[in-house]
Amino acid sequence: MKRFITTIKNIFAIEELRVRIINTLGFLLIFRLGSYVVLPGVDSSQLGEAQGIFGLLDVFLGGAFSRASIFALGIMPYISASIVLQLLTVAVPYFQKMQKEGESGRKKITQITRVLTIVITLAQGTGYLAATIPAEAIIIDPALFRIAAMIILTAGTIFCMWLGEKITDKGIGNGISMLIMIGIIARLPGELVFEASAKGMSGALLFIIEILALYFVVMGVVMLTQATRRVPVQYAKQVVGKKVYGGQRQYIPLKVNSSGVMPIIFAQSLMFLPAMIASIWSDTSDLAVYIGSTFSNILSWQYNLVFAIMIILFTFFYTAITVNPNQIADDMKRNGGFIPGIKPGKPTSEFIDNILSKITLPGSFFLAIVAILPAFATLAGVSQGFSQFYGGTSLLIMVGVILDTLQQIESYLLMRHYEGMMKSGKIKGRSQNAAVA
Incomplete structure (x- = not known):
């Protein structure tokens, strides 16, 4: 235990490392707070638990999916876009050439990934609104709600992508992976308590x-x-x-x-x-x-x-x-x-x-x-x-x-x-x- 405390002191004695850890915790806190902000025009009491594939996505997003949060799609569209680009760099000569161009090529691929992320977010957002939010949960004009929700969901995904990049640059660890991990870990305490209470003495x-x-x-x-x-x-x-x-x-x-x-x-x-x-x-x-x-x-x-x-x-x-x-x-x-x-x-x-x-x-x-x-x-x-x-x-x-x-x-x-x-x-x-x- 003494050695553990000494290690923690050593970690926070390094100014750069201390700043990076604090930055990471701050960015993750913003991400978690955003997952509790419900889309405008939604009555959260009318929302049910996510099931099937949606339940799996909800695990990665720390419950933001089932809560109809502004971060409901989280970083998942960006991951989908990254996977598509990664496969294209293997199968398409144009992207292979771009990848070999060094820093300029990586910047082009990053820009294409961001644009593709917006396209995927719009497609997934449409399906999300249609499949997971019941009509009785919408308390404003449905047409106005869908337009506003699509804009907010897209902005939320872009903001999550920005948070991930900031964690990578100014924090510790890979930012995109950290956002996914914190969403998964956020559910662990609640599931532990539920499992313990279900088993009883x-x-x-x-x-x-x-x-x-x-x-x-x-x-x-x-x-x-x-x-x-x-x-x-x-x-x-x-x-x-x-x-x-x-x-x-x-x-x-x-x-x-x-x-x-x-x-x-x-x-x-x-x-x-x-x-x-x-x-x-x-x-x-x-x-x-x-x-x-x-x-x-x-x-x-x-x-x-x-x-x-x-x-x-x-x-x-x-x-x-x-x-x-x-x-x-x-x-x-x-x-x-x-x-x-x-x-x-x-x-x-x-x-x-x-x-x-x-x-x-x-x-x-x-x-x-x-x-x-x-x-x-x-x-x-x-x-x-x-x-x-x-x-x-x-x-x-x-x-x-x-x-x-x-x-x-x-x-x-x-x-x-x-x-x-x-x-x-x-x-x-x-x-x-x-x-x-």
């Missing part, structure tokens, strides 16, 4: 077991997020004047889960399509009714089986488009590096690709298990709200953002010659000698 032991199970699940996700396969790289010695450069051994850290949370997001998006398509023919086909009811139930074995298979496939797909063995091999060759026992060039690329395939397979299975754990937790008797913290996108985002933030704080401490936050062990990425960024 008679179920106190069961509640303790649930907390212990959650602890081990979180530790497993941390292991999945941090696990890397280090590939040794040797650099040739170079003599410049009277000094010898190179000759040291470094490592390429290939992550077991290089794709992060993206496979779950892609799979989750597609999992809503069967039920939506089946609803079109539900009046004329018994098969459509069966498909619709099956894939609307996140607890059904059919839903979870298809969900897990899609996550495994998307993990390989996203790893293939984000980690390029040919580029890694070319960079190594250009810098005079080589993997001991492997020839530079194509053999190195094939060697790295082979390692990626071997570590991605178990990583994809583990990711699929994490994704469907909330369903098993619900079947085991955990309330549906609390079970969301046992896995899925929510847990992966929380763990990833917290580890990234701790890594940045640790870097500040070590730069100022303070002892790190962890007495033993290291946060991955802090002090590894990576041969390729």
Whole structure:
């Protein structure tokens, strides 16, 4: 405990770090306050709880979605736009060229992402107003309400995007990820209280077991997020004047889960399509009714089986488009590096690709298990709200953002010659000698 207090004092003794932490807390407070401001013209007492896909979005937005807040769409349109641009940079040569233009290219992509965010917000806002706000909840002229609400929702998303960028620039951690994480964590205290009260004194032991199970699940996700396969790289010695450069051994850290949370997001998006398509023919086909009811139930074995298979496939797909063995091999060759026992060039690329395939397979299975754990937790008797913290996108985002933030704080401490936050062990990425960024 004494060491922990000393670490906190060291953190706030660094002026830049102290200012960044205060800025981050201030921006997050603004975001949370905005999530409670209801759209003008809405009677919040007439609003119900978000269900299905809307319930999932409500988890990411900290309840702003179900409250018809001015931040009801939050940062989600920006994330959708970012994903679209990321895929375009892989598939379309024009965007590939733009990405290679350096800082000017990144600025163009950022500007396109912002414009696309507005377009997506307008589309999602229209659907949101039609699907989630009942007519009896609107207390002003419906036409005027929809026009005003669309403007406010779009402005709210742009403001959230601005908050995220400000957190990244003047705060600590990745701003967009921090906004999502704070929305998820905001629900945790309430779900804990609800779960404890639901179990009561008679179920106190069961509640303790649930907390212990959650602890081990979180530790497993941390292991999945941090696990890397280090590939040794040797650099040739170079003599410049009277000094010898190179000759040291470094490592390429290939992550077991290089794709992060993206496979779950892609799979989750597609999992809503069967039920939506089946609803079109539900009046004329018994098969459509069966498909619709099956894939609307996140607890059904059919839903979870298809969900897990899609996550495994998307993990390989996203790893293939984000980690390029040919580029890694070319960079190594250009810098005079080589993997001991492997020839530079194509053999190195094939060697790295082979390692990626071997570590991605178990990583994809583990990711699929994490994704469907909330369903098993619900079947085991955990309330549906609390079970969301046992896995899925929510847990992966929380763990990833917290580890990234701790890594940045640790870097500040070590730069100022303070002892790190962890007495033993290291946060991955802090002090590894990576041969390729």
